[in-house]
Amino acid sequence: MEIPYNxxxxxxxxxxxxxxxxxxxxxxEVMLFGALFSSYVLLRTGAPPGTWHHGREFLNVPLxxxxxxxxxxxxxxxxxxxxxxKLNDFRKYRMYMGFTLLAGVGFLIVKGFEYGHKFEVxxxxxxxxxxAIYFTLTGxxxxxxxxxxxxxxxxxxxxxxxxKTEPERFTNRIEVAGLYWHFVDLVWIFLFPTLYLL
Amino acid sequence: xxxVDERVAHGxxxxxxxxxxxxxxxxxxxxxxxIGIQYGFTSLCFLLFGFSLMMMMRWSLAYPNQxxxxxxxxxxxxxxxxAPELYNQxxxxxxxxxxxxxxxxxxxxxxxxxxxxLQIGAPDMAFPKLNMASYWSYFIGGVIMLSSFFAPGxxxxxxxxxxxxxxxxxxxxxxxxxxxxLFLIISSVLGSMNFLVTIIQLRAPGLTWMRLPFFVWAQxxxxxxxxxxxxxxxxxxxxxxxxxxAGTSFFLPSGLVVSGQQLAVxxxxxxxxxxxxxxFLAHPEVYVLILPAFGIIxxxxxxxxxKPLWGYRSMVYAVTFLGFMSFIVWAHHMFMTGMGTVxxxxxxxxxxxxxxxxxxxxxxxxxSLWGASIRYTVPMLFALAFLPMFAIGGLTGLPLGLAPSDIxxxxxxxxxxxxxxxxxxxxxxxxFAGIYYWFPKITGRMMxxxxxxxxxxxxxxxxxxxxxxxxxxGLAGVQRRLYDGGASYSHAQPVLHWNVFMSISAWCLAxxxxxxxxNLFWSIRKGQKVGxxxxxxxxxxxxxxxxxPIAHGNFPEVPTVVRGPYDYSLPGAxxxxxxxxxxxxxxx
Numbered sequence: 001m002e003i004p005y006n007x008x009x010x011x012x013x014x015x016x017x018x019x020x021x022x023x024x025x026x027x028x029e030v031m032l033f034g035a036l037f038s039s040y041v042l043l044r045t046g047a048p049p050g051t052w053h054h055g056r057e058f059l060n061v062p063l064x065x066x067x068x069x070x071x072x073x074x075x076x077x078x079x080x081x082x083x084x085x086k087l088n089d090f091r092k093y094r095m096y097m098g099f100t101l102l103a104g105v106g107f108l109i110v111k112g113f114e115y116g117h118k119f120e121v122x123x124x125x126x127x128x129x130x131x132a133i134y135f136t137l138t139g140x141x142x143x144x145x146x147x148x149x150x151x152x153x154x155x156x157x158x159x160x161x162x163x164k165t166e167p168e169r170f171t172n173r174i175e176v177a178g179l180y181w182h183f184v185d186l187v188w189i190f191l192f193p194t195l196y197l198l
Numbered sequence: 199x200x201x202v203d204e205r206v207a208h209g210x211x212x213x214x215x216x217x218x219x220x221x222x223x224x225x226x227x228x229x230x231x232x233i234g235i236q237y238g239f240t241s242l243c244f245l246l247f248g249f250s251l252m253m254m255m256r257w258s259l260a261y262p263n264q265x266x267x268x269x270x271x272x273x274x275x276x277x278x279x280x281a282p283e284l285y286n287q288x289x290x291x292x293x294x295x296x297x298x299x300x301x302x303x304x305x306x307x308x309x310x311x312x313x314x315x316l317q318i319g320a321p322d323m324a325f326p327k328l329n330m331a332s333y334w335s336y337f338i339g340g341v342i343m344l345s346s347f348f349a350p351g352x353x354x355x356x357x358x359x360x361x362x363x364x365x366x367x368x369x370x371x372x373x374x375x376x377x378x379x380l381f382l383i384i385s386s387v388l389g390s391m392n393f394l395v396t397i398i399q400l401r402a403p404g405l406t407w408m409r410l411p412f413f414v415w416a417q418x419x420x421x422x423x424x425x426x427x428x429x430x431x432x433x434x435x436x437x438x439x440x441x442x443x444a445g446t447s448f449f450l451p452s453g454l455v456v457s458g459q460q461l462a463v464x465x466x467x468x469x470x471x472x473x474x475x476x477x478f479l480a481h482p483e484v485y486v487l488i489l490p491a492f493g494i495i496x497x498x499x500x501x502x503x504x505k506p507l508w509g510y511r512s513m514v515y516a517v518t519f520l521g522f523m524s525f526i527v528w529a530h531h532m533f534m535t536g537m538g539t540v541x542x543x544x545x546x547x548x549x550x551x552x553x554x555x556x557x558x559x560x561x562x563x564x565x566s567l568w569g570a571s572i573r574y575t576v577p578m579l580f581a582l583a584f585l586p587m588f589a590i591g592g593l594t595g596l597p598l599g600l601a602p603s604d605i606x607x608x609x610x611x612x613x614x615x616x617x618x619x620x621x622x623x624x625x626x627x628x629x630f631a632g633i634y635y636w637f638p639k640i641t642g643r644m645m646x647x648x649x650x651x652x653x654x655x656x657x658x659x660x661x662x663x664x665x666x667x668x669x670x671x672g673l674a675g676v677q678r679r680l681y682d683g684g685a686s687y688s689h690a691q692p693v694l695h696w697n698v699f700m701s702i703s704a705w706c707l708a709x710x711x712x713x714x715x716x717n718l719f720w721s722i723r724k725g726q727k728v729g730x731x732x733x734x735x736x737x738x739x740x741x742x743x744x745x746x747p748i749a750h751g752n753f754p755e756v757p758t759v760v761r762g763p764y765d766y767s768l769p770g771a772x773x774x775x776x777x778x779x780x781x782x783x784x785x786x
Contacts, residue, residue: 004320004399005399017324017399018325020394021392021395024394025387028425028428029429031426032429033433035434035475036433036436039433039471039475042468124445125440125445127464129448129466132440132444136436
């Protein structure tokens with residue numbers, strides 16, 4: 001027996017199953033990053049005056065700005081890829097999804113460069129409590145980026161076959177993957193000022 | 199009942215369509231019923247294992263430094279004596295296993311998976327593949343936890359709460375505890391998301407929110423708690439993992455001295471941070487343990503009193519309110535940490551407020567008994583025992599929620615008595631009620647009532663024998679987590695004799711579970727065969743065939759719900775129950 005509302009929206013709730021599912025999952029993710037941001041606040045406010053290290057002492061703000069621009073751009077291309085499918089243009093979908101994936105790779109390369117530089121000059125998570133929370137938060141965010149890229153890569157490659165058989169369901173998948181991708185982007189928008197600027 | 203006969207008639211022809219292989223059908227199954235049974239079996243095994251750890255601890259408490267019989271042969275190094283280090287491992291793992299691997303998977307994974315889709319008239323859970331992933335993630339987490347006993351230095355030994363700095367510097371077993379916990383959290387988050395989508399999206403036509411069986415409401419609120427509270431522990435586990443593996447000092451303050459030596463870490467961390475993150479999960483977790491129990495008890499009581507639940511709406515509003523409040527009471531576990539009186543005042547106020555909805559639910563259940571001609575079935579016996587037992591557990595919690603009395607009682611056996619009354623004769627009795635109640639749905643056979651009675655009465659007696667003296671010891675100031683049960687403290691001497699009494703009660707409680715285990719396996723093959731609705735119940739799960747077919751949906755056609763969940767003894771009806779999908783009472 002087919003599970004109802006897998007593709008079409010349930011009339012009284014207005015959503016299909018996966019869309020509701022991903023929103024609930026994101027709520028849980030908000031709590032995860034919320035807990036870590038709260039930890040940052042608690043550790044920083046609890047530090048004796050003058051002992052807290054600031055991000056600008058160690059971190060490269062221009063590179064992080066570049067990464068912010070890359071991620072925001074990828075969010076835009078992600079929406080465009082979904083919109084292309086809605087307009088029945090599969091070729092454009094592949095192009096925009098390709099851009100999104102490429103932007104993810106770019107973000108990771110810049111991040112890897114930043115990490116590598118820190119390690120070279122002897123800055124590790126154990127060096128001080130600021131770097132500890134910096135590496136934990138950006139590391140966990142990086143894992144989320146990688147997770148999103150795996151999903152996007154699947155939807156660009158083998159998963160795209162579904163467009164031929166169930167176009168509506170496939171479009172929904174892009175929407176759901178997009179919601180997750182925007183969330184990952186949004187986390188970075190909070191991470192950037194918190195860690196680099198404040 | 200026409201629905202059922204049709205189902206049985208079609209059962210054979212349908213099952214020929216696409217038969218699944220053994221592995222897909224019974225091991226890597228995506229069917230909610232099989233996954234529910236997998237959860238049930240695994241979690242019952244973990245409950246038994248966690249109980250065995252406790253029985254070893256009880257030996258050490260009653261007869262400290264004496265070789266333990268039977269299992270003593272395994273402890274060659276210490277000559278059969280339970281050393282303090284081993285006692286700490288047993289204590290930490292007993293708590294972890296009972297809460298995270300036993301009761302939550304049984305209450306949510308097993309009962310939720312099996313019953314919720316049936317009660318809302320759905321063919322399966324919304325995401326069957328995620329459901330399977332959720333079970334196997336739980337299974338892997340459990341295996342990691344169990345194997346941590348063989349790690350160098352043994353399993354986790356910093357209590358089930360894993361408070362740093364102690365846990366930061368504990369042996370390898372603690373790292374495995376954290377990894378195991380990550381798997382369990384992933385399992386819970388996936389599972390709870392699945393339940394929420396299932397309940398919101400897959401309700402049968404006509405099944406409006408106020409027509410949902412109370413059990414579904416309880417699972418609904420529980421899922422929200424799991425979804426939103428567990429990530430805090432996930433964050434905490436990641437931070438502790440960084441402390442242990444990457445040398446950070448999130449939970450290690452500057453200048454910490456261990457064994458006379460200052461730790462070579464950067465410092466600047468806060469042990470209290472862990473406690474905040476941990477209890478942000480673990481207080482909602484307490485309600486995760488009790489809400490499904492409320493749900494089961496409500497179903498059993500409505501069915502056996504043959505009356506609608508008294509105050510169904512109030513109960514629904516109460517559990518919803520309870521869910522919200524449970525997120526802002528966590529620091530009542532931390533009155534002794536020196537976090538300040540302003541914080542304490544806030545959290546004891548919220549704690550007093552949260553006791554109100556629990557009392558509403560309990561009161562509604564007790565009033566439901568009023569004037570009923572009660573059927574004293576085995577599930578009903580457990581449900582009736584639940585009410586006073588949970589009341590004792592809940593009411594003894596009030597002095598702990600108020601800072602002045604908590605200062606005296608904190609970390610004593612009074613605390614152990616309090617929460618064990620909530621979860622052992624409370625939740626676990628509700629789980630037993632649920633097993634006896636839904637067993638005929640799962641297998642098509644009844645469990646033996648005689649063996650059930652033989653299980654219930656001694657269990658009821660001995661479980662009180664274990665936990666009641668804990669209040670006496672706790673009020674006398676005997677502290678928890680002592681491997682000798684307080685023998686080395688002079689203030690504990692007047693109440694020390696209770697240790698032997700409690701330990702013998704615990705071992706007798708173990709013996710009382712033998713009729714249950716025999717009953718469970720015997721009834722699968724030899725139990726009395728029954729039809730789809732042996733308890734003459736009203737909710738939708740009883741409209742499905744007994745032992746509903748695997749992987750072919752639950753109902754031959756989607757049932758349409760026309761009435762509330764508990765239309766028992768409806769005036770004008772020919773029978774004393776009218777199922778939710780039955781249009782006219784006269785037809786019944």
